[in-house]
Amino acid sequence: MAFLAVALGGHANSADPRFAAVATDALHLLAAAVWLGGLAQIALAWLPLERTVDRQLRRAVMAGVLERFGRVALPAFLIVASTGLANAWIQLGEPSALWQTSYGRLLGLKIALVAATALVSYWHAIRLRPRLLRANPRAPERLERRHWRLLGSEPLLTVAVVGVAAALVAFPLPPRQLADADEAQALAGEACDPCPQPKPRANELAVAEQAGSSIAAVWVRRDGTGLAGRLRVLDRDAKPVASARARIRAAEQTSCGPGCLDFRLRSLAPVLDVRVRERDLTSVARVPVRWRPDDNARARRLLRRSQSAMGELRSVRQHERVTSGPGSLAETWYRLRAPDRLAYRTNGRAESVTIGADQWSRVAGLPWRKDRFGGGGPAFRTRSWFRWTSYARAVRLLGVRREGDRRVAELALMDQATPVWFRLTIDLGTERVLRARMVAGGHFMTQRFAAFNRPLRIEPPVKSDVG
Missing domain, CATH: 2.50.20.10 (Lipoprotein localisation LolA/LolB/LppX)
Structure with missing residues (x-):
């Protein structure tokens, strides 16, 4: 429950999907506590005694403590790695954010430190320790010293991992959530009801260009082999320009009110040539209407x-x-x-x-x-x-x-x-x-x-x- 509370109080609680983010973060914290916490506890308890006890006791520690912990540490590490990758994807959104953002680069440093810790663990637990335990009557002293030195380096790496993790927590929001926050503000329906202009449907393009002092705004959709849509000529207050006379070159068009035209083109033209006449001034707006x-x-x-x-x-x-x-x-x-x-x-x-x-x-x-x-x-x-x-x-x-x-x-x-x-x-x-x-x-x-x-x-x- 403690790890769940920490996850709920962190970035995961504002991520999407929220349930998956909180669950993976809590599991990540729990597995990290087992793996890194266990490493730190063993190192602190046994390393100070390593030089003062005899070889027989050191061998007993390897077989009775380190080997047993390894059976727990490996599954814990695999959970740390898998949930960490899941969290990284949720927080970054795109792989490029790993090197394009400060948060991503710091997260990359954390990943590198975790990988280094895993490599050190692999070397002393998988490569060296079995050789030391199988040695008869005794293992080479240099191999044993290397084993204990590698084990002693793990607490330092663990401290570095925890330090980088704390720095990540200090960020207001990871890149994906920061973009989502801006986007949520932009997409909030309460901003205007009704809005000055309609939001385009999923199959529509909304685009605009300058026409003199006015706006030539177009909402367009595919219509068979051509295009169909609506043109609005708007003033600085986004109101229809009643005095404007607009024409779209090569389009069938009918009036839909002051400063408004419904139009249809028989082809998928890349640009609409819109001619707007206000009083004695004629302006031409070239509005791009080709999209995917x-x-x-x-x-x-x-x-x-x-x-x-x-x-x-x-x-x-x-x-x-x-x-x-x-x-x-x-x-x-x-x-x-x-x-x-x-x-x-x-x-x-x-x-x-x-x-x-x-x-x-x-x-x-x-x-x-x-x-x-x-x-x-x-x-x-x-x-x-x-x-x-x-x-x-x-x-x-x-x-x-x-x-x-x-x-x-x-x-x-x-x-x-x-x-x-x-x-x-x-x-x-x-x-x-x-x-x-x-x-x-x-x-x-x-x-x-x-x-x-x-x-x-x-x-x-x-x-x-x-x-």
Whole structure:
């Protein structure tokens, strides 16, 4: 019951599937206590006496204590290994998280230490001890010394395993649960009822692009050999633009209300050419509508992994362009260095430097002003900079293609509560995001990411420049 209580108080209690996670964690703890605890107890009880007792007593300890413990230790180790692998899969979700996340790398260290302990146990218990017990009249002294030295190293390895396990417990959540928490927040039905825009069905793609100052939002599905769906022209408040006149090239279309068209295409076109006329301005939006309807689960897994890979970067540069419509443009150049440094400058000559809980800002050559980051809230962390899963109520895989020597995938995300649409271009070799496109009311943004993990300095302003 004690081990079950520990499992219920740890990461397993927030994992999915919860029952399997808690059960395997409790069994893992119990088996580890038998195996590693038994090793430690034997070592502490007998090793201090090993040099002071005669050979006959040492031989009796081997045969009467160590051999009997081995019959219990081997099954306990097998349970530790199998439940540990099950827990790792539940906590990581993907094998790549083992080397792409801090939690995964620490878990890998624990696995290596457990494997080293098992190897030491195998060597002295399976290889050396039978030879020592069979020796007649006496075993070579060097073999016996090696046996006891190996046995003596196990408590040190056990302490290291327990230390790494304690460090893992200190993580707020393992990678899979962290992504699930973001996703659960995104998928929560209570966020809006009714929502400003409908959530796409499982067989639908929801995607959007800028059309002047408006949004050309499309919900599309396969219809035989063609496509069918609905186009909505929305303003900055996600309301229909009653004055808009929209047409889709090469499509059969009928009005479904202000700023709304139902359409059908006879072929699986890769892009919809949407022409929107408002007053005297005509805009064209090219909306991608080719996707893989059977790969929704794959798309969500790729989103999780890419967000995790971006959060694990040591450094990155980001170029961002934002417009609210024709005639407006704001550009920002960001630099991020893990774990807690951010600097940016804008085309409006604004600058900022953030280090943990401290932030310095200035505009157009004026002195720097120091404030608390976020008004005194939690300190800045680069890991929290990339949070696309929060807007992933629907995730679709638009396709996979080659860009030069890279193989890239493009994902489409939609959150009907905001509403907001994202498209991410991901390098499948590194699972890093190369580009992000966001479409929201009055906010059309393109981001490009580069210089991954390259040396980068971010320092606070010189004190003499701070006002």
